[in-house]
Amino acid sequence: MITMDDIIREGHPTLRAVAKEVPIPPTAEDVELGKEMLQFLKNSQDPEKAEELQLRGGVGLAAPQLDVSKRIIAVHVPSVDPEKPESGISTVMYNPKVLSHSVQEACLGEGEGCLSVDREVPGYVVRAARITVSYFDAEGEKHKIRLKNYNAIVVQHEIDHINGIMFYDHIDEKNPLQLKDGVLVIE
């Protein structure tokens, strides 16, 4: 079971490496890793489990954060609106790829956090508001999905990790809280 001890922190070289594609269909080992990554996110969002295991809450995790330089990410974003179950996303993506993205940009109004960064880094992380992503699932089936707003932000943050990019690489040091016109602020 994954705990915070398994998560490497900024400064570890693996966080800056470009991760390798995995064979499709994924091996049993890569399927197991994906399942554990998703379970970690669920545990991290469960008050009892998070307390018991001292987990930081997260909605996304990338294999490089476990010192596994493979193109595997897990996302578990609870749907905020029970009437709209599709508003959340819960899946493991093998070899995810952004096929296209909107010109429209968006950012989280409160900035971004990362399980591999043990400090607050203030500033807007401006990303595409909508993306089309292709990925393979644990069975090796290819998917092509369109994401927007929070789900799109989270998946871009995790795909950054498999490319060795940290969220604060996107923050404008001179004006971290500066926002260009037209950038959608997601609260």
Ligand SMILES: CNC(=O)c1cccc(C)c1Nc1nc(N2CCN(c3ccccc3Cl)CC2)nc(N2CSC[C@H]2C(=O)NC)n1
């Ligand atoms: C510096 N200000 C901030 O961090 C920040 C500050 C306020 C609000 C937001 C919204 C912020 N930003 C931010 N908050 C999150 N969570 C909110 C809490 N939540 C959670 C925690 C506990 C149980 C259940 C859950 Cl659901 C888990 C997710 N997650 C991310 N990111 C950036 S994209 C990948 C994603 C990630 O999983 N990071 C570990 N950013």
Ligand code: NI
């Ligand atoms: Ni992160």
